[in-house]
Amino acid sequence: xxxxxxxxxxxxxxxxxxxxxxxxxxxxxxxxxxxxxxxxxxxxxxxxxxxxxxxxxxxxxxxxxxxxxxxxxxxxxxxxxxxxxxxxxxxxxxxxxxxxxxxxxxxxxxxxxxxxxxxxxxxxxxxxxxxxxxxxxxxxxxxxxxxxxxxxxxxxxxxxxxxxxxxxxxxxxxxxxxxxxxxxxxxxxxxxxxxxxxxxxxxxxxxxxxxxxxxxxxxxxxxxxxxxxxxxxxxxxxxxxxxxxxxxxxxxxxxxxxxxxxxxxxxxxxxxx
Amino acid sequence: xxxxxxxxxxxxxxxxxxxxxxxxxxxxxxxxxxxxxxxxxxxxxxxxxxxxxxxxxxxxxxxxxxxxxxxxxxxxxxxxxxxxxxxxxxxxxxxxxxxxxxxxxxxxxxxxxxxxxxxxxxxxxxxxxxxxxxxxxxxxxxxxxxxxxxxxxxxxxxxxxxxxxxxxxxxxxxxxxxxxxxxxxxxxxxxxxxxxxxxxxxxxxxxxxxxxxxxxxxxxxx
Numbered sequence: 001x002x003x004x005x006x007x008x009x010x011x012x013x014x015x016x017x018x019x020x021x022x023x024x025x026x027x028x029x030x031x032x033x034x035x036x037x038x039x040x041x042x043x044x045x046x047x048x049x050x051x052x053x054x055x056x057x058x059x060x061x062x063x064x065x066x067x068x069x070x071x072x073x074x075x076x077x078x079x080x081x082x083x084x085x086x087x088x089x090x091x092x093x094x095x096x097x098x099x100x101x102x103x104x105x106x107x108x109x110x111x112x113x114x115x116x117x118x119x120x121x122x123x124x125x126x127x128x129x130x131x132x133x134x135x136x137x138x139x140x141x142x143x144x145x146x147x148x149x150x151x152x153x154x155x156x157x158x159x160x161x162x163x164x165x166x167x168x169x170x171x172x173x174x175x176x177x178x179x180x181x182x183x184x185x186x187x188x189x190x191x192x193x194x195x196x197x198x199x200x201x202x203x204x205x206x207x208x209x210x211x212x213x214x215x216x217x218x219x220x221x222x223x224x225x226x227x228x229x230x231x232x233x234x235x236x237x238x239x240x241x242x243x244x245x246x247x248x249x250x251x252x253x254x255x256x257x258x259x260x261x262x263x264x265x266x267x268x269x270x271x272x273x
Numbered sequence: 274x275x276x277x278x279x280x281x282x283x284x285x286x287x288x289x290x291x292x293x294x295x296x297x298x299x300x301x302x303x304x305x306x307x308x309x310x311x312x313x314x315x316x317x318x319x320x321x322x323x324x325x326x327x328x329x330x331x332x333x334x335x336x337x338x339x340x341x342x343x344x345x346x347x348x349x350x351x352x353x354x355x356x357x358x359x360x361x362x363x364x365x366x367x368x369x370x371x372x373x374x375x376x377x378x379x380x381x382x383x384x385x386x387x388x389x390x391x392x393x394x395x396x397x398x399x400x401x402x403x404x405x406x407x408x409x410x411x412x413x414x415x416x417x418x419x420x421x422x423x424x425x426x427x428x429x430x431x432x433x434x435x436x437x438x439x440x441x442x443x444x445x446x447x448x449x450x451x452x453x454x455x456x457x458x459x460x461x462x463x464x465x466x467x468x469x470x471x472x473x474x475x476x477x478x479x480x481x482x483x484x485x486x487x488x489x490x491x492x493x494x495x
Binding site for chain 1: 417420423427428434437440442444485488492
């Protein structure tokens with residue numbers, strides 16, 4: 001008899017004692033998300049998972065870079081087209097990470113998942129780094145191709161706003177000392193900021209601007225040649241794995257940091273008493 | 274309904290009386306605009322070209338400056354707790370407070386625009402266009418700014434942090450506000466398209482702002 005299929009009429013003091021005395025694993029469902037709510041279990045799982053993830057990331061990055069070096073030069077862009085194999089995955093991830101943070105924020109506000117705010121906090125600096133790299137590689141590519149490092153084009157401007165919002169979110173996390181308080185405020189701001197994601201995605205379709213329109217993920221299939229598409233997809237998967245690895249490692253660090261913090265506070269209160 | 278009307282009336286009264294600080298925003302607006310000729314030089318042709326941008330930037334900064342007061346004073350004297358616990362939905366109360374704040378500190382900015390337009394050598398049509406875009410766009414500034422004000426009051430941190438959080442959200446309003454005013458003055462775009470987007474931004478923030486602010490008040494106050 002599980003926790004949920006109890007008839008309310010049958011509930012008495014004894015049945016509560018019965019449930020409470022049972023082995024905790026009995027009424028924890030097989031739902032992994034709930035299992036992961038236990039930080040110790042999460043730490044144990046990620047400790048086993050991380051080496052494999054890191055190895056897969058390194059292998060895929062190596063394969064992707066090798067394929068990139070084999071990819072032919074573009075007839076217009078020459079060798080600078082290879083910047084795209086770094087730029088595009090970074091740009092995708094800059095939005096993907098905010099999406100992950102939005103889901104984590106829902107986890108904080110709606111489901112009160114204990115690790116959701118850890119996930120949101122750990123993802124912010126990584127997302128900011130990806131966004132910065134996307135802007136940097138884009139402007140390095142833009143200099144020879146467009147003749148300028150920066151153009152106030154809709155896509156570029158909206159990604160820059162995304163970068164500023166990442167920085168603002170990190171500032172918010174740092175401004176408040178109580179993590180759970182900061183978590184709820186950051187969750188609201190993350191969800192409001194998520195409005196920017198569709199604007200970034202469709203900016204090149206809505207406004208006819210300098211940045212080229214979508215060519216990989218579009219209705220009617222990709223317009224990219226196979227010799228470019230395959231290395232690009234490999235690099236995209238490699239960067240996603242890189243994010244997963246860094247994110248899980250950063251979450252571990254955050255959990256450990258919070259444990260150290262609470263230990264220090266216990267120590268301080270004991271010393272005071 | 275009467276509760277909301279009472280809330281709006283109360284907020285406007287407080288803002289307009291001594292210590293309310295609603296008109297400080299207009300003074301700040303005036304000062305920012307007066308500073309501009311010192312920075313770019315008293316070139317009237319240049320000033321009239323930059324005019325809409327200067328007015329919009331001034332209005333943006335002035336509305337940001339007064340946002341601090343939206344929840345802070347109520348939090349300090351405890352009436353925010355009463356508003357949170359009352360039977361009126363918190364989202365509606367937040368919307369009412371933002372509306373009162375816009376009437377008390379946003380509308381004066383728009384009224385002051387024609388005078389400041391004279392200082393910047395804008396002709397009547399251009400001034401009218403800027404005032405109209407401000408009328409359509411400043412509600413968006415107030416209602417998105419309210420999210421920042423709610424976060425600031427729950428975190429007991431105002432000032433710079435709120436500005437850093439709110440300013441990126443107000444960039445689209447600035448872009449389309451200035452674009453619509455420039456369309457009237459120099460062309461080549463039509464006034465209608467950016468102006469409709471500006472109105473759409475205001476309407477979206479009218480929906481999103483109260484919910485986000487109420488959520489952060491509900492989760493943040495203890």
